[in-house]
Amino acid sequence: MEKLRLVMIGNGMAGCRTLEELLKHAPDLYDITVFGAEPHPNYNRIMLSPVLAGEMGVRDIILNPLEWYAEHNISLHLGKKIEKIDRINRRVIASDGTAAKYDRLLLATGSSPFILPVPGNDLPGVIGYRDIADTDMMIEAARLHKHAVVIGAGLLGLEAANGLLLRGMDVTVVHIAGWIMERQLDQASADMLMASLEQKGIRFKLNAQTAELVQGESGRVCALRLKDGETLPADIVVMAAGIRPNAELARDAGIHTNRGVVVNDTMQTYDPRVYAIGECAEHRGVAYGLVAPLFEQAKVCANHLAMNGIGRYSGSVTSTKLKVTGIDVFSAGEFMGGDGTEEIVLHDPSGGVYKKLVLKENKLVGAVMYGDTADGGWYFQLLKDRQNVAEMRDSLMFGEMAHASRIGDAGHQGNNKAALMADSAEVCGCNGVCKGTIVKAIKEQGLFTLDEVKKHTKAASSCGSCTGLVEQILASTLGGAYQHANPSDKAVCGCTDHPHGEVRKAIREQHLLSVSAVMEAMNWKTPNGCATCRPAINYYLISTWPHEAVDDPQSRYINERHHANIQKDGTYSVVPRMLGGITTPDELRAIADVADKYQVPTVKVTGGQRIDLLGVKKEDLPKMWEDLSRAGMVSGHAYGKSIRTVKTCVGAEHCRFGTQKSMSMGVKLETMLFGMYAPHKVKLAVSGCPRNCAEAGIKDVGVIGVDSGYEIYVAGNGGIKTEVAEFLVKVSTDEEVMEYSAAFLQLYREEGLYLERTCHYVARVGLDYVKKIILDDAERRKELYERMLYSLQGFEDPWLQAVKDPEIRKRYEILSV
Amino acid sequence: MSTWKTVCALVDIPVLGSRVVRSAEGDIAVFRNAEDEVFAVHDKCPHKGGPLSQGIVHGKSVTCPLHSWKIGLDTGEAQAPDVGCAKRYDCKVESGVVMLKVA
Ligand code: SRM
Ligand SMILES: Cc1cc2nc3c(=O)[nH]c(=O)nc-3n(C[C@H](O)[C@H](O)[C@H](O)COP(=O)(O)OP(=O)(O)OC[C@H]3O[C@@H](n4cnc5c(N)ncnc54)[C@H](O)[C@@H]3O)c2cc1C
Ligand code: SF4
Ligand code: FES
Numbered sequence: 001m002e003k004l005r006l007v008m009i010g011n012g013m014a015g016c017r018t019l020e021e022l023l024k025h026a027p028d029l030y031d032i033t034v035f036g037a038e039p040h041p042n043y044n045r046i047m048l049s050p051v052l053a054g055e056m057g058v059r060d061i062i063l064n065p066l067e068w069y070a071e072h073n074i075s076l077h078l079g080k081k082i083e084k085i086d087r088i089n090r091r092v093i094a095s096d097g098t099a100a101k102y103d104r105l106l107l108a109t110g111s112s113p114f115i116l117p118v119p120g121n122d123l124p125g126v127i128g129y130r131d132i133a134d135t136d137m138m139i140e141a142a143r144l145h146k147h148a149v150v151i152g153a154g155l156l157g158l159e160a161a162n163g164l165l166l167r168g169m170d171v172t173v174v175h176i177a178g179w180i181m182e183r184q185l186d187q188a189s190a191d192m193l194m195a196s197l198e199q200k201g202i203r204f205k206l207n208a209q210t211a212e213l214v215q216g217e218s219g220r221v222c223a224l225r226l227k228d229g230e231t232l233p234a235d236i237v238v239m240a241a242g243i244r245p246n247a248e249l250a251r252d253a254g255i256h257t258n259r260g261v262v263v264n265d266t267m268q269t270y271d272p273r274v275y276a277i278g279e280c281a282e283h284r285g286v287a288y289g290l291v292a293p294l295f296e297q298a299k300v301c302a303n304h305l306a307m308n309g310i311g312r313y314s315g316s317v318t319s320t321k322l323k324v325t326g327i328d329v330f331s332a333g334e335f336m337g338g339d340g341t342e343e344i345v346l347h348d349p350s351g352g353v354y355k356k357l358v359l360k361e362n363k364l365v366g367a368v369m370y371g372d373t374a375d376g377g378w379y380f381q382l383l384k385d386r387q388n389v390a391e392m393r394d395s396l397m398f399g400e401m402a403h404a405s406r407i408g409d410a411g412h413q414g415n416n417k418a419a420l421m422a423d424s425a426e427v428c429g430c431n432g433v434c435k436g437t438i439v440k441a442i443k444e445q446g447l448f449t450l451d452e453v454k455k456h457t458k459a460a461s462s463c464g465s466c467t468g469l470v471e472q473i474l475a476s477t478l479g480g481a482y483q484h485a486n487p488s489d490k491a492v493c494g495c496t497d498h499p500h501g502e503v504r505k506a507i508r509e510q511h512l513l514s515v516s517a518v519m520e521a522m523n524w525k526t527p528n529g530c531a532t533c534r535p536a537i538n539y540y541l542i543s544t545w546p547h548e549a550v551d552d553p554q555s556r557y558i559n560e561r562h563h564a565n566i567q568k569d570g571t572y573s574v575v576p577r578m579l580g581g582i583t584t585p586d587e588l589r590a591i592a593d594v595a596d597k598y599q600v601p602t603v604k605v606t607g608g609q610r611i612d613l614l615g616v617k618k619e620d621l622p623k624m625w626e627d628l629s630r631a632g633m634v635s636g637h638a639y640g641k642s643i644r645t646v647k648t649c650v651g652a653e654h655c656r657f658g659t660q661k662s663m664s665m666g667v668k669l670e671t672m673l674f675g676m677y678a679p680h681k682v683k684l685a686v687s688g689c690p691r692n693c694a695e696a697g698i699k700d701v702g703v704i705g706v707d708s709g710y711e712i713y714v715a716g717n718g719g720i721k722t723e724v725a726e727f728l729v730k731v732s733t734d735e736e737v738m739e740y741s742a743a744f745l746q747l748y749r750e751e752g753l754y755l756e757r758t759c760h761y762v763a764r765v766g767l768d769y770v771k772k773i774i775l776d777d778a779e780r781r782k783e784l785y786e787r788m789l790y791s792l793q794g795f796e797d798p799w800l801q802a803v804k805d806p807e808i809r810k811r812y813e814i815l816s817v
Numbered sequence: 818m819s820t821w822k823t824v825c826a827l828v829d830i831p832v833l834g835s836r837v838v839r840s841a842e843g844d845i846a847v848f849r850n851a852e853d854e855v856f857a858v859h860d861k862c863p864h865k866g867g868p869l870s871q872g873i874v875h876g877k878s879v880t881c882p883l884h885s886w887k888i889g890l891d892t893g894e895a896q897a898p899d900v901g902c903a904k905r906y907d908c909k910v911e912s913g914v915v916m917l918k919v920a
Binding site for chain 1: 831832847851867883
């Protein structure tokens with residue numbers, strides 16, 4: 001069969017991104033032909049600013065080298081501008097006469113700098129700032145000449161001015177409005193920004209209008225005259241007064257255009273064979289001028305070109321960041337405020353910090369920051385999610401770190417300092433990756449997403465604790481081009497486009513019972529997934545269909561597959577359960593005996609109130625378990641995304657201050673939860689009084705005895721980033737403690753994303769939501785409690801299973817030749 | 818001289834799983850994938866020596882259990898951007914029996 005023909009006009013960022021996405025979905029559907037007016041393969045246009053500033057070379061910013069086009073059999077016509085679209089014969093014609101027929105046409109022509117209609121605007125030395133040719137011309141001019149004038153103090157103008165300054169020119173910026181970047185900043189932040197740019201040496205003329213450009217003796221521009229008569233010397237004039245979508249080609253072909261080429265939610269123009277994407281397109285009245293929206297559009301467009309027919313583009317909220325080294329500015333949303341909005345402002349002129357947050361109906365709708373922009377990504381996410389911020393209002397201004405329970409496993413304390421970190425500072429402790437390596441990879445390899453950084457640098461690909469830091473680095477390196485990922489709509493991994501929630505929904509709605517059934521039903525892209533998606537799917541299966549779904553050991557992480565923690569040298573550790581941290585001489589003797597018998601090198605008391613036997617050989621595991629089972633001991637699940645420990649203090653049983661019997665309460669809870677698998681590990685603690693010796697304040701569920709009963713706290717975490725548990729409810733009986741705790745944990749088991757701990761889950765859905773279900777709806781609470789009990793019914797100790805079942809035991813045996 | 822030696826029955830290796838074979842050349846991990854193909858590599862990850870036999874198997878690769886390097890089972894090579902190679906051994910199935918070519 002003949003393949004369909006896809007022709008793309010414009011070989012820039014939006015177009016090539018669409019092709020990349022398309023090739024992922026349908027590598028063989030089309031014969032692809034690309035026309036690009038520039039003589040270069042696709043490059044990272046936003047990095048032209050660092051190129052101009054001398055921080056990078058042109059070679060560093062190529063995104064798709066020529067080999068990429070060849071590899072995918074794309075016929076590439078560089079340096080050929082399309083002059084006409086002949087819709088009747090479905091072909092396009094280039095300036096040199098080359099023609100190509102299409103079945104589908106993709107317009108990705110970007111936009112052009114707006115050239116002010118003033119006398120002299122066509123003189124040599126007057127240019128826009130858009131592509132490599134412009135950049136080369138500016139670099140050349142800086143070598144030969146002295147005076148530069150930039151018209152327009154927007155993002156692009158300031159980056160141009162900064163670059164020319166660094167290249168040794170005297171630079172004046174002429175701006176029509178009363179303050180710079182007036183479309184991104186309010187006056188207070190703009191004034192601070194202007195002051196620091198002036199300090200660098202850039203001069204500004206505000207409220208200034210250009211009257212004409214004056215020709216010099218050499219024939220090129222020599223000066224710029226303002227309306228008020230003032231004349232500024234200018235050997236080069238850069239017009240950065242806005243952009244115009246390149247829509248004429250479509251307009252001439254009779255396709256409906258407005259400012260840009262008008263497209264619908266599937267990126268189709270009024271001619272359904274013709275798609276438009278990127279800066280040339282106008283969607284719901286908006287023509288975007290930043291890359292983040294283009295990527296979203298590319299995904300949707302590729303999906304439809306691949307004839308999958310799913311996905312709609314519904315517009316983007318954008319944020320901006322200026323790429324001038326040493327200066328941090330961030331802005332997003334309705335930063336000027338307006339009717340019905342309130343503002344929270346922090347202004348420290350001598351400290352060089354300004355922050356303004358605009359709130360409307362308890363939601364963040366705009367933000368401007370100068371000086372300290374580390375929280376930009378976080379505010380932007382709150383804004384896009386329209387999250388209710390009423391509860392965090394008092395700490396909102398101080399950023400993500402100050403806000404006690406925040407989104408995502410963002411990582412170490414260093415989080416907010418990403419931008420300030422030295423290049424040699426280590427970011428990923430697991431893989432030994434430093435900041436410089438990550439920044440270099442982002443710039444040189446053109447990375448835009450966390451996944452890409454993971455793949456290329458390995459940072460954040462192991463324990464994940466530095467994920468937040470890596471996202472910060474991405475955000476500070478890419479500026480507005482960075483899309484802060486939202487965990488609930490992130491695809492599970494590269495093997496699929498489906499996010500976690502959809503996988504879970506499909507499992508529930510289609511009653512899927514095995515990993516392979518899920519992959520088949522959801523069109524997984526790889527034959528049997530990978531080490532990221534398989535464990536997640538397996539968990540969703542067993543938590544959704546307990547006693548029914550097939551628990552696949554090969555889809556479990558090694559620790560869970562072998563019911564022991566793997567060590568750095570490939571040996572394992574054995575941690576028997578000690579309910580509530582209470583043991584007996586007999587248990588201790590049994591532990592001592594196995595330690596002797598199997599020559600366990602280290603015996604350690606853990607932070608979870610029990611004993612760890614470390615350095616056990618794999619083949620000895622079942623034998624040790626056999627001995628331990630004989631003494632009545634079972635697995636402590638120290639290795640699982642599961643119930644770990646319930647720590648207790650001595651409590652009313654012995655302590656002179658104790659108000660409740662914390663030991664027996666702890667034992668009851670731990671007994672009830674034995675065998676509970678969860679999205680991540682779960683730890684509880686019960687203290688007998690508010691002195692809280694069991695540290696219940698940093699547990700997933702913390703119970704504190706008081707005179708009249710128990711207080712229950714949830715969603716604490718003592719790990720990578722300490723989170724204090726939040727008060728859920730006060731109850732009076734042991735039975736209520738069991739019911740409320742189990743209901744909360746069951747809710748988390750049913751809704752938490754795989755590898756999301758309770759603190760992250762609650763930060764995502766909000767404590768109010770949890771309270772509404774657990775406290776206000778007694779029926780739902782009871783149902784959750786019952787579902788928990790049902791799923792744990794008849795759970796058999798995995799150690800004993802391995803001891804008894806020869807098939808399982810075989811897995812631990814070593815063969816020989 | 819390397820010769821073919823019998824290891825175990827194919828069914829003794831779980832699908833998408835592995836067995837460890839102790840040999841004069843050290844531990845060798847023998848894998849079985851979803852297509853019932855078998856592969857053998859030295860049971861030591863080129864990164865920090867993790868036991869590859871304990872990783873998750875997918876396609877023709879295994880993800881190391883210690884720091885998640887992906888190792889191609891047919892070549893023993895780490896997947897880019899990581900660089901490294903685990904020694905591979907010839908391995909085949911004959912009438913349901915897994916054979917390994919070792920010294
Ligand atoms: C054995 C123990 C340390 C000790 O000797 O005391 C331990 C050992 C490990 N911890 Fe832990 N943690 C131990 C108590 C803790 C505690 C304290 C506690 O439970 O009261 C914490 C903080 C409390 C918490 O979790 O909220 C803790 C927070 C972590 C974290 C960070 C979790 C987080 O959400 O931030 C990890 C990493 C992870 O799970 O992804 C971790 C991961 C690990 C792993 C499993 C790392 C791994 O994947 O190999 C360690 C296994 C070591 C090994 O080679 O066997 N361990 N770990 C403790 C076992 C307790 C037990 O009896 O089961
Ligand atoms: C200096 C600079 C800095 C920037 N910084 C940022 C930033 O920090 N953050 C951010 O989000 N965005 C930034 N941008 C904007 C960003 O680069 C654009 O949003 C993005 O490149 C638009 O992609 P596109 O594919 O729509 O257009 P382009 O990348 O411009 O690609 C369009 C291509 O089509 C070609 N073309 C046009 N007409 C024809 C024709 N008739 N025939 C053949 N080819 C044709 C053009 O030559 C061009 O190569 C910056 C832009 C510039 C210039
Ligand atoms: S803190 Fe936990 S994870 Fe880190 S080295 Fe100690 S035991 Fe291992
Ligand atoms: S030892 Fe295998 S990834 Fe580190």
